[in-house]
Amino acid sequence: MKNLKIEITKYTPEISLDANSGILSMEGKSYPENTFEFYKPVMQWMEEYFKDNTQAKTIINMEIIYFNSSSSKLFFDFFDLVEEADEDNNIEINWIYDEENESALEAGEDFKEDFESLNFNLVVKP
Secondary structure: OOOEEEOOOOOOOEEEEEOOOOEEEEEEEEOOOOHHHHHHHHHHHHHHHHHHOOOOOEEEEEEEEEEOHHHHHHHHHHHHHHHHHOOOOOEEEEEEEOOOOHHHHHHHHHHHHHOOOOEEEEEEOO
């Protein structure tokens, strides 16, 4: 399976999905003009990855500084997909936030509460 890499822009995060290491990361801001279209290849890649996953563990690192409401909905769908896959895979989610970014912490807390069955960690950025 090919890895997926999307470069960071002013409005979209850097996304690195590495099937070999089992490390998936998103970092930056997320308010693309068309959220669904931007994240479509990510969601497709994730579905394929979880279907064919041979990794003992998958680590998802998310360091999203700011995101709009359509990105929030997409992240909900993303975590829903992860939750479904977690029955057969060992998945860890690290929601990384800056200590001074209270809204990022609150968003992480909300996602953690919504997806209680996931191994969802709130991690202060070092």
